[in-house]
Amino acid sequence: xxxxxxxxxxxxxxxxxxxxxxxxxxxxxxxxxxxxxxxxxxxxxxxxxxxxxxxxxxxxxxxxxxxxxxxxxxxxxxxxxxxxxxxxxxxxxxxxxxxxxxxxxxxxxxxxxxxxxxxxxxxxxxxxxxxxxxxxxxxxxxxxxxxxxxxxxxxxxxxx
Amino acid sequence: xxxxxxxxxxxxxxxxxxxxxxxxxxxxxxxxxxxxxxxxxxxxxxxxxxxxxxxxxxxxxxxxxxxxxxxxxxxxxxxxxxxxxxxxxxxxxxxxxxxxxxxxxxxxxxxxxxxxxxxxxxxxxxxxxxxxxxxxxxxxxxxxxxxxxxxxxxxxxxxx
Numbered sequence: 001x002x003x004x005x006x007x008x009x010x011x012x013x014x015x016x017x018x019x020x021x022x023x024x025x026x027x028x029x030x031x032x033x034x035x036x037x038x039x040x041x042x043x044x045x046x047x048x049x050x051x052x053x054x055x056x057x058x059x060x061x062x063x064x065x066x067x068x069x070x071x072x073x074x075x076x077x078x079x080x081x082x083x084x085x086x087x088x089x090x091x092x093x094x095x096x097x098x099x100x101x102x103x104x105x106x107x108x109x110x111x112x113x114x115x116x117x118x119x120x121x122x123x124x125x126x127x128x129x130x131x132x133x134x135x136x137x138x139x140x141x142x143x144x145x146x147x148x149x150x151x152x153x154x155x156x157x158x159x160x
Numbered sequence: 161x162x163x164x165x166x167x168x169x170x171x172x173x174x175x176x177x178x179x180x181x182x183x184x185x186x187x188x189x190x191x192x193x194x195x196x197x198x199x200x201x202x203x204x205x206x207x208x209x210x211x212x213x214x215x216x217x218x219x220x221x222x223x224x225x226x227x228x229x230x231x232x233x234x235x236x237x238x239x240x241x242x243x244x245x246x247x248x249x250x251x252x253x254x255x256x257x258x259x260x261x262x263x264x265x266x267x268x269x270x271x272x273x274x275x276x277x278x279x280x281x282x283x284x285x286x287x288x289x290x291x292x293x294x295x296x297x298x299x300x301x302x303x304x305x306x307x308x309x310x311x312x313x314x315x316x317x318x319x320x
Contacts, residue, residue, distance in 0.1 A: 058267070060286045062222065062306040096292065096301065098258030103265065105290040107218070107302050126220045128288050128304045130265040132256065141256065142267050144288045146222040146306040 027095040030106055030131055030138055034092055041088050044081055050074050053140040054132060060144035085115030090127065104131040104138070110145060124148045187255040190266055190291055190298055194252055201248050204241055210234050213300040214292060220304035245275030250287065264291040264298070270305060284308045 033052065040048040050073050053059075058068040059076045067076050080086055092108040105128065112123040127145035131138045193212065200208040210233050213219075218228040219236045227236050240246055252268040265288065272283040287305035291298045 060267070060288065060306065063308070063310045065308045066286050096263065096290075098260050098263035100258050100260035100262075102260075103256065103258035103263050105263065105265075105292075105301060107220070107290075107304075126226050126304070128220065128290060128302050130256075130267075130288060130290065132265075141265060142288050144267075144286070144304050144306065146220065146304065148223070148225045150223040 023097040023099065023101070026097040026101050026104065026138075030095050030097070030104055031092055033138060034090060034106070034108075038089055046074060046077055046081065049077050053143070054134050057140045058142050060142060062146050083114045085113060085120060087111075087113035102133045103141075106131060121152075123151070183257040183259065183261070186257040186261050186264065186298075190255050190257070190264055191252055193298060194250060194266070194268075198249055206234060206237055206241065209237050213303070214294050217300045218302050220302060222306050243274045245273060245280060247271075247273035262293045263301075266291060281311075283311070 037049065037052060039045075050070055053070070053073050055070065056068060057073060058066050059073050060066050061076055064076075067073060080088070088110060090108060090110045092106050094108070095104060095106045097104040107126070107128045110125050110127055112125065114121050114123075125145055125147040127143070129140055129144075130142045132141040133139075197209065197212060199205075210230055213230070213233050215230065216228060217233060218226050219233050220226050221236055224236075227233060240248070248270060250268060250270045252266050254268075255264060255266045257264040267286070267288045270285050270287055272285065274281050274283075285305055285307040287303070289300055289304075290302045292301040293299075
C-alpha cells in the first residue's frame with residue numbers, strides 16, 4: 001500500500017473516532033432516557049430515577065442546598081413523591097452533544113402539578129440537565145431547574 | 161521509517177487531536193472568563209456581559225420565562241443592575257470540559273446582595289452555566305440558577 005493512501009485511511013479513521021457514535025444518535029439516546037424518566041415518575045420508581053444519576057450527580061433544586069450523591073438525590077425525589085397530588089412531566093427542548101460524545105447539555109421545560117388548599121396547582125418551569133458518559137451509559141452530572149413565575153400569593157383576607 | 165513506527169506516531173497525533181488543546185487548559189480558560197465576568201459585574205459592563213453569551217444563549221432565571229438572545233439577555237442583566245444595592249459574585253465549583261473541547265459544564269455558587277426595607281439582604285444560591293465553543297471562543301449556551309433557601313418571610317405584624 002502506498003504511504004499516502006495509508007496515511008489518508010488512518011486519518012479518516014482517527015477523525016471518525018473523534019465523533020463516534022454520532023451526535024444525532026447520542027442526542028436521541030438522551031431523549032429516550034427522558035421518556036423513560038417520565039414513565040418512572042408515573043410509576044414512582046425511586047430507585048430507577050436515582051440510578052439515572054452519576055455517583056457524583058447533583059440535584060440543584062430551588063430553596064435547598066445542592067444535593068449530591070445517591071443518598072441526597074433519593075431524599076429529593078422521595079420528597080417530591082410525598083407532595084399531595086404530585087405529577088411531573090419533563091420535555092427536552094434542546095439536546096446538544098459534544099463531538100467526543102462524553103458530555104451533553106439538555107435543556108427543556110417541565111410542568112409540576114400538586115394539590116393545594118384551593119385545588120390543583122400547576123407550576124411551569126425550565127431545566128438544564130448536564131449528562132456525562134459513565135462507561136457506556138449517559139448519567140446525570142447536574143440537574144437544575146426553576147419556575148417561570150413566582151407562586152401565586154394566597155388570596156388576601158377580606159378587610160374586617 | 162518502519163510502517164509500525166509510522167502508524168504509532170499517526171495514532172498518537174490522532175488521539176492528541178481529539179483532546180486538543182487540553183481539558184485542563186480549557187477549564188482554566190473558562191474559570192478565567194468567570195473572573196472577568198465578576199469584574200464586569202462590578203463595573204456594570206452590560207455590553208461586555210451580554211457578549212459572553214452565544215447568539216442563541218439563554219438565561220433561565222427564577223420566576224421568569226427563558227430569555228434567549230442578546231436582547232432578552234440584556235433585559236435580564238439590565239434589570240439586575242437596577243436592583244437597589246445590587247452586588248453579585250459567582251464562584252465556579254466544578255468545570256468539566258468534553259474531550260473534544262467544544263462543550264463544558266460549569267457549576268458553582270453565587271452570592272447576590274440587594275438592599276431591602278430592613279437593610280442588606282444576601283441570597284446564596286447555585287448555578288449551572290453550559291459553555292460551547294463558537295469559533296475559538298467559549299460562549300454561554302445556557303445559564304440557570306436558583307436560591308439555596310426561600311426568601312425570609314416579612315416579620316409578622318404584632319397581633320392587634
